[in-house]
Amino acid sequence: MSTAASSSTSETIAEPGLKIKVSTKEGEVFELDEKVAKMSQVIRGILEDLGEQNGGDDSVLPLTQVETRIFRKILVWLKYHAGHDKEEAPKAEEDEIIARFCEEIPEWDQKFLNVDQAVILEIMLAADYLDIKKLRGLCCKTVANILKTKTVEQIREMYGIENDFTPEEEEEIRKQTAWCEDEPPRQGSNH
């Protein structure tokens, strides 16, 4: 088992119960409450694997794709939701579709994700890596909502994306999507 903890700072979250140690890309070690840690399906899966193999208590799970600054943010989210969310049964696909398009982002999460878009993307990627579906979905929805309020030109400018269409291709797409030309950007809408 990894001993990434030996060369790093250790941050302890004082909570009762079983503690799980994880280390970030930079090698910083975090000690999490089991309930918080298991909100990541990846960590949950690893712990179950280790359980089968009698893994030691000193194990540190290396999360090599997650930077410390992003993990700190994710930890805030995990701790809040571990304390506030009810245990939910996995959603049926139709429920998931409705949630994706019709449910508002809760106020606390809106504030949490009120950060630079680059940071939201990084949280989204980390949430995907750690398999925290709810957080990943919230990040996606937040970014999608931002995109929906912008024009094509604004998006290109915002993200430094080059218009790489040939004039013919651009014309073809414009024809196909002409019906949405007079659609104003949908400010603040989930739809």
Place this chain on the structure above:
Amino acid sequence: MPRYKRKLSKMDHSTHLHSTGEAQPEPGQGRPEPSHPKLHFHDVHDIALDLVFKHVSLPSACVLRRVCKRWNDHLDAPFQLCTLALLNKDLLREDLREYIKERRNFVRNILYYGKYVFGQEDANTRLYQFCCMFQNVSDMQRIVLSEHNISSSMLRKLTEKTFPKQCRLFLTKLLVSDVDRYLIPESWYSLTIERRSGSTRIGNLLVEIDMNVNVEGKTEQEKEVMFGRQVQRMAHACATPMDEYEICALKTRLNRMVFVHNVPGSSGAWLEQVLKDILKQHEGPEFLFVNVVQLELGGLRPLTVRLVERLLMEIMSSGVLNNNL
């Protein structure tokens, strides 16, 4: 190699970060942080891009197609068209309907939300025509209708269309009007004038309606009965408890019936048993001990109320009640 390392190493997103050298402000949760590599949207790998685009409705996706080739490829790909989300007003556009029609074979799920459009008679027709567009799409999985004000007759027409066997119809946050005829006989219409009478509001529940009920060999009347059972099931699942106004109106009506038919109003073990049986069948166990003869009906749902009324009427008109009391 330990299993957890294998598991985590498989999950390398291979994102390409590049540094802008800018320090990023951290609103909300954060403290000032040192400069760090900034992730740009165009550097995000395909999986993440698709995850974001999965949260974009069709009209917005069409706008985003124009951003660049990469976005266009993602947004017009079959897997992205697999789930369509549309607002009622989107379908006012003939050209949008054509756009969807050309791509309908990729569609597996439709979420069609209406924002409770009132006063537009063609809204129901539009909904119906739109759903019917997909009836020959062999891999169609589900249609979800949300926030619509729909008539039960339109709903019935929809269930009689031939969708693929596996296709399921879900309703949520719907106001289904014109359900009375499935709850009580037509001759009772004049007696059901009360607030919200005849409508069933489906709240956050997700109700599944059987599709393809167009059974060959059945008469129109039999089909109507089959659909009526579905409406009753739906109404029962979604009905809210009665409010004081409704309770009072019901008490008055039942008392009047009893008076007109010269039935002693407060006695009759037989009557009590009959009503208890109705409660047992149509309400939860918590209502079993309600003293129905005393009309302690506070928790009854509107559907049960109508069943109680109908049964009383049938009993009275057949004279059974008088003979048994």
